Amino acid sequence: MGKVIKADIAVIGAGSGGLSVAAGAAQMGARTVLVEKGRMGGDCLNYGCVPSKALIAAARAANTVRHSGRFGVNGHEPEVDFAAVHDHVHGVIAAIAPHDSVERFEGLGVEVIQGAGRFTGPREIEAGGQRIRARRFVIATGSSAAVPPIPGLADVPYLTNETIFDLTDRPEHLIVIGGGPIGAELAQAHRRLGADVTILEMARILGKDDPEVTEIVRRHLADEGVAMREGITITSVARDGNGIAVTIAQDGRDHHLDGSHLLVAAGRRANVDGLNLEAAGIAFSPHGISVDARLRTTNKRVFAIGDVAGGHQFTHVAGYHAGIVIRNALFSLPARADHAAVPWVTYTDPEIAHVGLSEAQARESHGQAIKVVRWSFAENDRARAERETDGLVKVVVGPKGRILGASIAGPHAGELLQPWVLAIGQGLKIGAMAGIIAPYPTLGEVNKRAAGSYYTPTLFSDRTRKVVGLVQHLP
Numbered sequence: 001m002g003k004v005i006k007a008d009i010a011v012i013g014a015g016s017g018g019l020s021v022a023a024g025a026a027q028m029g030a031r032t033v034l035v036e037k038g039r040m041g042g043d044c045l046n047y048g049c050v051p052s053k054a055l056i057a058a059a060r061a062a063n064t065v066r067h068s069g070r071f072g073v074n075g076h077e078p079e080v081d082f083a084a085v086h087d088h089v090h091g092v093i094a095a096i097a098p099h100d101s102v103e104r105f106e107g108l109g110v111e112v113i114q115g116a117g118r119f120t121g122p123r124e125i126e127a128g129g130q131r132i133r134a135r136r137f138v139i140a141t142g143s144s145a146a147v148p149p150i151p152g153l154a155d156v157p158y159l160t161n162e163t164i165f166d167l168t169d170r171p172e173h174l175i176v177i178g179g180g181p182i183g184a185e186l187a188q189a190h191r192r193l194g195a196d197v198t199i200l201e202m203a204r205i206l207g208k209d210d211p212e213v214t215e216i217v218r219r220h221l222a223d224e225g226v227a228m229r230e231g232i233t234i235t236s237v238a239r240d241g242n243g244i245a246v247t248i249a250q251d252g253r254d255h256h257l258d259g260s261h262l263l264v265a266a267g268r269r270a271n272v273d274g275l276n277l278e279a280a281g282i283a284f285s286p287h288g289i290s291v292d293a294r295l296r297t298t299n300k301r302v303f304a305i306g307d308v309a310g311g312h313q314f315t316h317v318a319g320y321h322a323g324i325v326i327r328n329a330l331f332s333l334p335a336r337a338d339h340a341a342v343p344w345v346t347y348t349d350p351e352i353a354h355v356g357l358s359e360a361q362a363r364e365s366h367g368q369a370i371k372v373v374r375w376s377f378a379e380n381d382r383a384r385a386e387r388e389t390d391g392l393v394k395v396v397v398g399p400k401g402r403i404l405g406a407s408i409a410g411p412h413a414g415e416l417l418q419p420w421v422l423a424i425g426q427g428l429k430i431g432a433m434a435g436i437i438a439p440y441p442t443l444g445e446v447n448k449r450a451a452g453s454y455y456t457p458t459l460f461s462d463r464t465r466k467v468v469g470l471v472q473h474l475p
Helices: 016-027 042-046 049-071 082-100 102-107 181-192 211-223 315-331 359-369 381-385 418-425 430-434 445-452 462-472
Strands: 004-012 032-036 111-114 118-121 124-127 130-139 143-145 173-177 196-201 227-230 233-240 243-250 253-259 261-264 268-270 302-304 344-346 351-356 371-376 392-397 403-410
Touching (some): 004 016, 004 124, 016 032, 016 042, 049 181, 082 102, 173 181, 181 196, 181 344, 211 351, 211 403, 243 261, 302 315, 351 418, 371 445, 381 445, 392 445, 403 418, 418 430
Parallel strands (some): 004 032, 004 130, 130 302, 173 261
Antiparallel strands (some): 124 130, 143 268, 233 243, 243 253, 344 351, 351 403
16 A cells, blocks of 8 residues: 545545535645546546437437428438447547546646545545545545346346447437436437337336426427337346347236347436445445435545435536535535425426426425416417427416426426526515516516416406406596
């Protein structure tokens, strides 16, 4: 074992959250060590957010060509060069990589150790043949694809989000296990790029979102030719020549599906293997490391952030956690994480975006005291001009008009959600959104119209008509 490195803060994992902690701590003057056994940038840059959105962008371009005839432009079936799509995806990764590189972080004053980190005691880790003792530690090792215990799966080649972006040939028939956000996004993207695609889901597609909202996306997936098998059980997977054979049970019958490629997108598991957490007195489970509201583990000198801490598994949550940890670890402020206004977006087309409580959750908490308001994209002039009218804004309003939750399915839903994130985070009432001046014609008007519809029953009631009538007789 080499020298002992002493630090104020040591971070294990150079994904989104770990990089944010390391950069912030170093620039604030803390002696900072960053340990990473794989690629700098972690899952988001190399296997998740960045490559998936680059692939989705290519698929959208193909779909625009395919359907441009509705604008009077020559629409036709596009010719897709899948190898060039692969190069586009990896070109985007390469363009962002310098921002997350070893060189940049060393330039910020971070000591970067490339190797697997493991605890050797409550206040020490070892990595790359060196021992690191620090006042505080941050575990930011993220998550990876969970592999379900399906008979035969271990004996066949399958893809996950870590390998699917390496394909240079288009799959002939991609079978996707899992109909959550990752499965749905990659299924639609590959279908638009010319592959046959089947999604297998044991419950329902995009089951964590409001059914009224997800139905819009399900309809689009079906219209584009994505086959969806819901409420099924996968009983076996086997090789079939150069392809894959999947047997499913549905409605009491067995069905056999043949595919060229198999993608496993059936959830995520926290990356805790090899950390030797027991040596540091850190409690964990298959779902992740146990943390308190300040993101401290059962060893109060050690924090866990992002996916490895369980809960919301989003890059933006890891970044938010980083700020909480810096306040706690560097300034000894009792900062606590508040997840009440955490947004999430599924980047299908149309997108799904959500923040706060769903209608079902709000009814469970507040009973009949809630009110649900909606506004359709079909009533928005900008959406009409762009022929993107299939969408919905749905807002849940609680007692005294307080905004409890919002869900959107439609074009640019992730961008349109942000005012609702602010509103819920700040405890605003529905009148704040109804009273904004929205520029015309923009998609953003759907938010104002949805909020304004909260007052429609009162404004146009018989009582209001009587009041207006009486006022008109005043001198």
